[in-house]
Amino acid sequence: MESLFCITVGGINVKKEFAVIGLGRFGGSICRTFAEQGMEVMAIDNNEDRVNEYSAIASHAVVGDSTDEKVLKSLGIRNFDHVIVAIGDNIQASILTTIILKELGVKNITVKAQNDYHEKVLLKIGADHVVHPERDMGRRIANNMISNSVLDYLELSDEHSIVEIVASEKIDGHSIINLDIRAKYGINIVAIKRSNEIIVSPQANEIIHEKDILIVIGADADINRFEKKVL
Template sequence: MKREFAVIGLGRFGGSICRELSAEGMDVLAIDIYEDKVKEFKNIAAHAVIADTTDENVLKELGIRNFDHVIVAIGDDIQASILTTLMLKELGINKITVKAQNDYHEKVLNKIGADHVVHPERDMGKRIAHSIISTNILDHLELSDEHSIVEVKAGKKMDGKTLIQLDIRAKYGCNIVAIKEADEKGINVSPMATQKIEKDDILIVIGADKDISRFEKQLVVED
C-alpha cells in the first residue's frame, strides 16, 4: 500500500526528502510559504501548495490528518517550526519528524511531542569526520546521544581471525550485528562466533560512542 507523506519547508533538506520520496513512488504533498519554492516542486511531488502551516485552519483545509507521516523541514524560522509541530501534534498526526536548528530548538520540539528530531548538518558533519579519521570507516549513523552504528571495512588487524578470537564484545563493548563478505556472497546477519573475518569484509557494528571510538582506534584504524 502506497504511503502518503507531507513535507513542510522546501529548502535543501526538505527539498531533498521530497525528491527522494517521490522518486520511490510515494505520494508527497510539498508545502512551502514561498511561491518560487512551490513552483519548483509542481512536477516532482504529487501535490505542491503555498501555505502558512502555523495556521491550524490551513492545515485542516489541506487534509493534513490523512497523511501517514509529516516532515517539518522549515529553515531558519524556529518559531514557525515549533508552531507548526504543535499544530500537527494537536491535530493527531501519527508521526512527525522535525529538523532542528540547534539543541535548544530540539529540546522544545521534544517537549511538544515531535516523534523524531534530526540535525542534518550536525549529523552529516559527524559522518564525514569519522570517514576522514580512517578510510576503513565507511559510514556512521547516530542512534541516540550516546549510541551509534558504524559500517567498517575490516583491515589487516582482523584478517583471518574469527569473531571469538577478536572477542570484540568483551574487549570493546561493541556488537557486530552483520557482516558483508568482501566477495559479495551476501550479508550474514547475526554471525556466529566462529565466523572468520577476511580483509575488506564490511562489518556493521553497534554500541556506545565511547566503545566504538576505542574499537576504531585500537582495531580498525591502520597504523
C-alpha cells in the same frame, strides 16, 4: 488525499502518505528522494517560487502557511501517515507548526532542528523524531521512512548503499546460499544482527531467522529489488 502508495511488507499491504513542510535544501532533498522512489508526497511552503519549483516533482505542491491551523486542516494534514517539518531558520514557525500537527492528531512527525535547544523543545512538545541536517542527510531520512523493513540507511555514493533490513517470515529458516542472494540480486550480506549477537561475514550456510537484522551492501536498485521480492 485519495492517492495512496501501497508497499508490501511480509505479504501485508501497507499504505503510506507523506507531507513535507518547508522546501529548502533539506526538505527539498526529501521531496526529491520520495519522488525518485515513487512515493506520493505533498510539498508545502509559504514561498510560491519554491512551490512552483517542486510542482513537477512532488505529487502535490501547495502554497500555504503551516502556522495557520485552518490551512493545515484544509489540506487534510491529519490523514497523512508521516509529516516532515523542514522549516528553515524560523524556529518559532517550526515549533508552532509542530504543536498544531500534534493537536490535529498527525501520527508521525519528524522535525528539523536548528540546534540542541531547539531539539529539546521539539521533543517536549511531542515531535516523534528530531533530525539535524548536518548529521542526517535528507536522503537517508526519506529511505528510512519508506519501508517498515528498513531500519537504517547509509549512502555510500549516488547509487550504492549499506542498509539494515529486518528479515521477514518469508525467508525464515532459509540459508544464505539457498536464497542465492548474491547471484540473484547482486548484493552481499556483510553481517547479521541477532538479539545481542553480531555475525560478521556470515557463511553461505548461515540460516536466516525472522526478525534478524540483515546488513546488506550493494547498488540501490538491487537492494530495492531484493526488499520487494524477498521481504
